[in-house]
Amino acid sequence: MAQSFPVPRTCPFAPPAEYAGFREQAPLVPAELPGGPVWLVTRHAEAQRVLTDPRISTSPATPGHPVTRLSAEPPSEEERRAFERFQAGQFIDLDPPEHDVYRRMLIPEFSVRRVREMRPGIQEVADRLIDDMLDRGSPADLVEAFGLAVPSLVICDLLGVPYADHDFFQSRTRTMVTAAFDDMRAARTAGMEIWEYLDRLVTAAERSPGDDLIGRLVTARRETGELDHDALVGMTFLLLVAGHETTANMIPLGVLTLLRHPGQLDALRADPAGWPDAVEELLRFHSIVDWVAFDRVATEDMEIGGQAVRAGEGIFVLGASANRDPRAFDRPDELDVRRGARNHLAFGYGVHQCLGQNLARAELEIAYRTLFERIPGLRVVGEDAELPFKYGGPIFGLHSLRVAW
Numbered sequence: 001m002a003q004s005f006p007v008p009r010t011c012p013f014a015p016p017a018e019y020a021g022f023r024e025q026a027p028l029v030p031a032e033l034p035g036g037p038v039w040l041v042t043r044h045a046e047a048q049r050v051l052t053d054p055r056i057s058t059s060p061a062t063p064g065h066p067v068t069r070l071s072a073e074p075p076s077e078e079e080r081r082a083f084e085r086f087q088a089g090q091f092i093d094l095d096p097p098e099h100d101v102y103r104r105m106l107i108p109e110f111s112v113r114r115v116r117e118m119r120p121g122i123q124e125v126a127d128r129l130i131d132d133m134l135d136r137g138s139p140a141d142l143v144e145a146f147g148l149a150v151p152s153l154v155i156c157d158l159l160g161v162p163y164a165d166h167d168f169f170q171s172r173t174r175t176m177v178t179a180a181f182d183d184m185r186a187a188r189t190a191g192m193e194i195w196e197y198l199d200r201l202v203t204a205a206e207r208s209p210g211d212d213l214i215g216r217l218v219t220a221r222r223e224t225g226e227l228d229h230d231a232l233v234g235m236t237f238l239l240l241v242a243g244h245e246t247t248a249n250m251i252p253l254g255v256l257t258l259l260r261h262p263g264q265l266d267a268l269r270a271d272p273a274g275w276p277d278a279v280e281e282l283l284r285f286h287s288i289v290d291w292v293a294f295d296r297v298a299t300e301d302m303e304i305g306g307q308a309v310r311a312g313e314g315i316f317v318l319g320a321s322a323n324r325d326p327r328a329f330d331r332p333d334e335l336d337v338r339r340g341a342r343n344h345l346a347f348g349y350g351v352h353q354c355l356g357q358n359l360a361r362a363e364l365e366i367a368y369r370t371l372f373e374r375i376p377g378l379r380v381v382g383e384d385a386e387l388p389f390k391y392g393g394p395i396f397g398l399h400s401l402r403v404a405w
């Protein structure tokens with residue numbers, strides 16, 4: 001029988017309880033969304049297979065794409081057309097070869113070397129925000145004061161988006177994410193508002209390009225003629241939204257998780273060289289974007305993990321289930337900051353693997369290390385059961401996290 005989907009998380013430190021049962025049942029299980037059926041990919045090996053198969057598309061324009069089934073009320077033709085302009089350049093939703101044209105332009109901006117150069121700036125941001133928190137005094141909301149502010153400041157600086165506008169783009173992003181399931185129109189309107197804002201910024205940069213990512217893309221576009229205006233706005237949109245919303249959830253969630261595992265936190269304090277492994281483990285353990293990032297559709301009849309999948313059938317890869325698959329990870333439900341496992345799928349796999357992963361890793365490592373070094377007495381106010389987790393939402397995290405010291 002088909003499972004009803006999505007299923008919410010009920011524990012902050014585990015994927016939805018149903019996932020273990022799905023995984024043991026089969027590598028692909030049928031599920032029923034309000035708008036129709038989809039396949040759920042439950043195991044690590046099949047998840048990697050789906051995310052690398054060129055016959056599997058991520059584009060919402062491909063017939064049968066599963067996002068159109070999340071709601072029983074699909075968008076009208078008019079809404080679909082309005083949305084088309086908005087989608088230009090958002091290569092997360094494009095298949096190769098078009099996807100690769102955009103991604104290739106950005107690879108140098110997010111390379112290991114480039115991110116290494118950005119580290120002193122990220123450190124400065126983290127220190128400044130902690131100075132402000134200490135000045136204002138205990139208690140504080142770690143989401144507002146730190147978790148959301150670190151990645152927002154960093155991505156604004158990289159792109160050339162004024163940080164003074166952060167209330168605007170953070171609140172619209174929040175609406176886009178929280179309304180994604182129950183009010184798609186509100187989510188689209190919020191997205192369009194950010195798009196129009198970036199449209200104005202890009203237009204200004206086209207007149208006078210600055211020394212920032214938008215300016216560099218404008219200049220490159222003039223040289224190669226590869227990008228039109230809408231695509232440039234779309235790329236900027238993708239980077240601004242993906243660049244702050246995900247990391248902003250991981251920072252407070254990771255802080256809470258480490259405070260709940262004091263032995264492992266003490267070990268990291270004693271040996272800070274362990275932070276990079278700890279970051280990987282926290283990413284695997286929480287898998288905050290789960291299936292939302294992994295919307296796919298088969299473009300040919302094929303077999304995956306012994307299951308026949310037909311052209312036009314929608315697929316969601318359950319990243320959070322694959323990251324707890326005992327076939328890929330020993331004691332998968334335990335947090336082990338020394339695990340050193342790099343094969344997790346928190347950043348995806350294949351051609352769409354997170355472009356910003358080097359930056360996200362640097363931000364998380366610097367944020368956690370600096371916070372625990374500079375505020376050794378940091379503690380969470382309240383019990384886990386009372387904390388405002390984003391249980392039903394598409395990206396997991398905390399709405400707020402009251403901390404004291």
Ligand code: HEM
Pocket residue numbers: 058091092093103155238239242243244246247250288289293294295345346347348349351352353354355356357359360
């Ligand atoms: C903890 C933080 C982050 C997580 C968990 C995360 C997760 C992901 C995942 C799972 C994907 C794959 C989507 C797919 O397969 O369709 C992805 C793609 C992407 N991410 Fe991230 N991300 C994070 C941070 C960032 C940052 C900081 C940036 C940019 C500054 C960024 C930019 C992107 C972009 C542009 C893509 C699309 C790549 C493509 O389609 O080629 N992400 N991310």
